[in-house]
Amino acid sequence: MSHKILLIPGDGIGPEIVNEAQKVLDSVAKLNGGAIEYTYGLLGGCSIDATGVPLHEETLAKAQDSDAILLGAVGGPKWDNLEHSAKPEQGLLQIRSALELFSNLRPAILFPQLAEASSLKSEVVSGLDILIVRELTGGIYFGQPRGIHINDAGEREGFNTYRYCESEIKRIGRSAFEMARKRDNRLCSVDKANVLEATVLWREVMRSLTAEYPDVELTHMYVDNAAMQLVRDPKQFDVLVTGNMFGDILSDCAAMLTGSIGMLPSASLDKNGHGMYEPVHGTAPDIVGQGIANPLATILSVAMMLRYSLNEPTWADQIEVAVSSALDQGLRTADIYSAGTTKVSTPKMGAAVVSALSQ
Numbered sequence: 001m002s003h004k005i006l007l008i009p010g011d012g013i014g015p016e017i018v019n020e021a022q023k024v025l026d027s028v029a030k031l032n033g034g035a036i037e038y039t040y041g042l043l044g045g046c047s048i049d050a051t052g053v054p055l056h057e058e059t060l061a062k063a064q065d066s067d068a069i070l071l072g073a074v075g076g077p078k079w080d081n082l083e084h085s086a087k088p089e090q091g092l093l094q095i096r097s098a099l100e101l102f103s104n105l106r107p108a109i110l111f112p113q114l115a116e117a118s119s120l121k122s123e124v125v126s127g128l129d130i131l132i133v134r135e136l137t138g139g140i141y142f143g144q145p146r147g148i149h150i151n152d153a154g155e156r157e158g159f160n161t162y163r164y165c166e167s168e169i170k171r172i173g174r175s176a177f178e179m180a181r182k183r184d185n186r187l188c189s190v191d192k193a194n195v196l197e198a199t200v201l202w203r204e205v206m207r208s209l210t211a212e213y214p215d216v217e218l219t220h221m222y223v224d225n226a227a228m229q230l231v232r233d234p235k236q237f238d239v240l241v242t243g244n245m246f247g248d249i250l251s252d253c254a255a256m257l258t259g260s261i262g263m264l265p266s267a268s269l270d271k272n273g274h275g276m277y278e279p280v281h282g283t284a285p286d287i288v289g290q291g292i293a294n295p296l297a298t299i300l301s302v303a304m305m306l307r308y309s310l311n312e313p314t315w316a317d318q319i320e321v322a323v324s325s326a327l328d329q330g331l332r333t334a335d336i337y338s339a340g341t342t343k344v345s346t347p348k349m350g351a352a353v354v355s356a357l358s359q
């Protein structure tokens with residue numbers, strides 16, 4: 001089976017980590033008698049330098065013509081002084097919006113070998129494997145009207161609008177139910193239905209979807225309780241689904257349970273499962289070019305890509321087992337290093353995963 005992948009290394013450490021992820025993808029394809037066809041695209045700062053804009057139409061056309069997209073990260077101090085609308089990060093927002101990537105998947109997986117890296121007790125987080133599904137293109141971050149105005153009392157007043165229509169809730173709901181089906185068939189919908197009408201509708205629509213997914217157990221939780229439960233007993237969850245703002249906050253909270261930002265993959269999907277995969281972290285300007293960046297978040301993003309867009313779950317499992325095996329050997333990049341383990345470079349960590357794949 002051949003898959004067409006658009007690689008967008010981006011800025012900063014992006015090229016270093018995407019390079020290792022590509023080697024892993026090539027190896028897993030070879031191992032299974034498959035093939036990968038690559039195209040390459042510019043996004044962010046490097047695109048501004050080469051084309052004058054953060055997202056060039058050529059990159060977008062390649063993205064639309066690919067089976068999936070693997071992105072490193074974009075941005076950096078070189079472009080920090082550009083005006084807001086011209087910054088590298090705008091390229092990211094533009095490509096997400098142009099491709100209608102409304103479903104953001106943020107797994108929080110803690111490899112048991114790294115349990116000590118978490119700020120929580122290891123027994124609370126060891127073996128953690130949860131998935132947060134966040135609505136990415138609606139809610140209060142996009143709702144109109146919004147702004148800052150002078151109110152009737154002559155005082156400045158800031159305002160935003162939290163709105164979701166039924167079709168938006170349905171499509172993120174279906175995306176989450178589908179994810180739950182690929183895992184443990186348990187879905188927790190997070191809202192604030194005791195206060196916000198928009199989320200009363202959210203809860204009603206989520207409940208209505210159970211008719212389509214009778215095999216998935218749906219529960220509901222208020223967002224304040226969900227935040228508390230995530231740090232009290234995160235392993236109670238399988239899949240959580242929530243709106244844009246709650247998802248933004250809860251997914252960062254869940255990410256930190258795992259201790260290192262260098263380990264966290266993510267996916268953003270459209271309604272057909274076409275998507276863009278990227279590590280949760282940024283371009284790490286403080287370590288760029290030193291060969292010490294952790295490539296595992298990007299490698300684990302490749303595993304997600306195989307599972308969710310390319311329908312190759314076995315290849316995905318093989319990559320995740322290989323990552324675990326590299327960690328079992330005591331190999332650590334600097335960000336996850338602890339006494340008694342062996343510190344390795346970015347290419348050495350990539351090579352260890354490649355070598356574990358063929359064992």
Ligand code: NAD
Binds near residue numbers: 072076089281293
């Ligand atoms: P960052 O994630 O780049 O770095 C935060 C800290 O984590 C740094 O100390 C960095 O060295 C470390 N780190 C990050 N990834 C690592 C890895 N793979 N291995 C080891 N250490 C790693 O966040 P920041 O410093 O806030 O942002 C830097 C730039 O990245 C900014 O321009 C920001 O806009 C951009 N950014 C881009 C994305 C994206 O492309 N999706 C996401 C976040 C930030």
